[in-house]
Structure formats: structure tokens, C-alpha cells
Amino acid sequence: MEEERVAVVVEDEADIRSLLSAVLAQAGFTVHGAANGEDGLELVRLHQPLVTTLDVNMPGMDGFETAKRIRAISATYIVMLSARTEEIDALQGLEAGADDYVAKPFRPRELRARIDAMLRRPRQHIATVPTTPSAVDQPASTGWLEHQGVRLNPATRIVTVDGADLDLTRSEFEILADLLGSGRRVRAKSDLALMLRGEQYTGVEYVSDSDARAIEVHVANLRRKLGESPSQPRWIETVRGVGYRLTA
Incomplete structure (x- = not known):
């Protein structure tokens, strides 16, 4: 039903x-x-x-x-x-x-x-963290994405940092999942804004300065919850004038 x-x-x-x-x-x-x-x-x-x-x-x-x-x-x-x-x-x-x-x-x-x-964006769910192998080793079989101790499961919407649960908003979760799935590929602020709106870039969409600034706020909040310093990032690297990508 x-x-x-x-x-x-x-x-x-x-x-x-x-x-x-x-x-x-x-x-x-x-x-x-x-x-x-x-x-x-x-x-x-x-x-x-x-x-x-x-x-x-x-x-x-x-x-x-x-x-x-x-x-x-x-x-x-x-x-x-x-x-x-x-x-x-x-x-x-x-x-x-x-x-x-x-x-x-x-x-x-x-x-x-x-x-x-x-x-069109999945709702946040609360669940316990299963003990599964690293997503880096088995991404297809487990569905987990992992980088430097951060683990994220898109299906169960669970995020952990060094084994501890992390409580994220939907927007923060989607941005982190997008970055983890993109690896070292740079994700522009406009791309992330469109992603949160459930759209894909085709060249005709309008992304305002406020939309881009909102992404900056979401990333800043995400970093704060991760306990990361923007000047010495462990997970999210800023590409000035463009957007963000995972650290090496």
C-alpha cells in the first residue's frame, strides 16, 4: 500500500x-x-x-x-x-x-x-551500521563507498567516520555521496546544485549565485560534522573557482 x-x-x-x-x-x-x-x-x-x-x-x-x-x-x-x-x-x-x-x-x-x-531525492533513514568489507575493495557487492575512513552506503543511507555514526542532512548526504562516487574528478558547484535539484547539466539550466553559495554552506557544514579543516583537508579538497573533489 x-x-x-x-x-x-x-x-x-x-x-x-x-x-x-x-x-x-x-x-x-x-x-x-x-x-x-x-x-x-x-x-x-x-x-x-x-x-x-x-x-x-x-x-x-x-x-x-x-x-x-x-x-x-x-x-x-x-x-x-x-x-x-x-x-x-x-x-x-x-x-x-x-x-x-x-x-x-x-x-x-x-x-x-x-x-x-x-x-525525487531519497529520504534520510536511520539504521545500525553493518559490519561489511571496505567499499574500496568490494564496491559492487556491498554498495559501500569509502575514502580515508569515511564510509557511505547509498542504499541504507548510513555514513560513518572511523567507525562512528555521522548524522547528515539530505543535502549533505547527497553531496558527500556524489563526491565519493566521483573520486578525483572535480565536481563544480553548479553540478552539485543541479544534482540536489534532481537535474543533470545539459547547458541550458540556470544556476544562480545563491545556488552556488548554498553549496558552499552545505560543504562547510559537512566539513564541520566530519571534523575537517578546509586548510588541511582529509577528505574534501576545494578547487578554487570551480568546486570540490576528494583528496588524493
């Missing part, structure tokens, strides 16, 4: 909340709405939605703090919406755990497309 598609809309303006609910309902979601962060957090806890839309400017607990608290209890896809279009606001949203940041006013069709792109 197909899993029920549930969404939570957290928005203090009733008309926008109604519009978002309509867009998600047309996409096949059962929608629950809240007018503030506290109620939205409780709805996420109760329904464990696949998608959550989150306004930034709300009375009481703002969207950034709400996103952090939601991310602590749920793997829901978070889309933040705000009239604040400064790049720092978008980056703050991504750092809080959001998967995407959409500026108001938004076009319903564009929002629907962004959500569809997110749903």
Missing part, C-alpha cells in the same frame, strides 16, 4: 496558508495547517509529514528556530518561505535545516516544481 502523503503548512497569514494548502492538496497531499511555530512543531511531531512549508517571519518562535526544532525530531522535507530575499537569510534557512528557500511572492507552479524535485 502506498504511503500517505502528508504535508504541514506553518504560516501566520491565513490567505497564504490557504494557498499553500491548496497547492499541496492538488499535489495529492493531506494537509494540516498551523499559524505559528509552536503549533507547527506539534503537527510535525504528531503527523510526521513528508513535506513541511515554513514561514520565516512569525510571531513568537520564528521560522529559523522552528526549522531547527523540526529537524531534531523529523526527516520531513522543509521548504522555507519569506519576503526577506537577502542571501544571508536564505543561507541561515539552509543552515537551520531547510531543504529549500523560496522568496515571497512565489508562483504556485514554481513551488510545486521545487517540491517535486525534492521528492
Whole structure:
């Protein structure tokens, strides 16, 4: 039986909340709405939605703090919406755990497309780490990718560093998996941005400066969780002006 598609809309303006609910309902979601962060957090806890839309400017607990608290209890896809279009606001949203940041006013069709792109990316799962041989030795039989003590399994979505579990967001996981699968081949920031959007480079896609900056934020967060110094990288090497690749 197909899993029920549930969404939570957290928005203090009733008309926008109604519009978002309509867009998600047309996409096949059962929608629950809240007018503030506290109620939205409780709805996420109760329904464990696949998608959550989150306004930034709300009375009481703002969207950034709400996103952090939601991310602590749920793997829901978070889309933040705000009239604040400064790049720092978008980056703050991504750092809080959001998967995407959409500026108001938004076009319903564009929002629907962004959500569809997110749903093409696998959700994060929690599982125990099996004892398997190194992926470097047996990549086909085990499905593990490994480099310098980092091990990643795309099927089970498990990541370990020197045997210890590593908790990553979906975007961080996908970037690390992409880099591990690419070896020493350089992955441009634009390529990584398109990968997160579920697209492939054909020469006609548009990747904004904000998209590229978001990749920098994701990589910085990934490095922080790995415990890596950008100046003396153990795993991820920066290729200035281009992107990233694995260290030698």
C-alpha cells in the first residue's frame, strides 16, 4: 500500500496558508495547517509529514528556530518561505535545516516544481551500521563507498567516520555521496546544485549565485560534522573557482 502523503503548512497569514494548502492538496497531499511555530512543531511531531512549508517571519518562535526544532525530531522535507530575499537569510534557512528557500511572492507552479524535485531525492533513514568489507575493495557487492575512513552506503543511507555514526542532512548526504562516487574528478558547484535539484547539466539550466553559495554552506557544514579543516583537508579538497573533489 502506498504511503500517505502528508504535508504541514506553518504560516501566520491565513490567505497564504490557504494557498499553500491548496497547492499541496492538488499535489495529492493531506494537509494540516498551523499559524505559528509552536503549533507547527506539534503537527510535525504528531503527523510526521513528508513535506513541511515554513514561514520565516512569525510571531513568537520564528521560522529559523522552528526549522531547527523540526529537524531534531523529523526527516520531513522543509521548504522555507519569506519576503526577506537577502542571501544571508536564505543561507541561515539552509543552515537551520531547510531543504529549500523560496522568496515571497512565489508562483504556485514554481513551488510545486521545487517540491517535486525534492521528492525525487531519497529520504534520510536511520539504521545500525553493518559490519561489511571496505567499499574500496568490494564496491559492487556491498554498495559501500569509502575514502580515508569515511564510509557511505547509498542504499541504507548510513555514513560513518572511523567507525562512528555521522548524522547528515539530505543535502549533505547527497553531496558527500556524489563526491565519493566521483573520486578525483572535480565536481563544480553548479553540478552539485543541479544534482540536489534532481537535474543533470545539459547547458541550458540556470544556476544562480545563491545556488552556488548554498553549496558552499552545505560543504562547510559537512566539513564541520566530519571534523575537517578546509586548510588541511582529509577528505574534501576545494578547487578554487570551480568546486570540490576528494583528496588524493
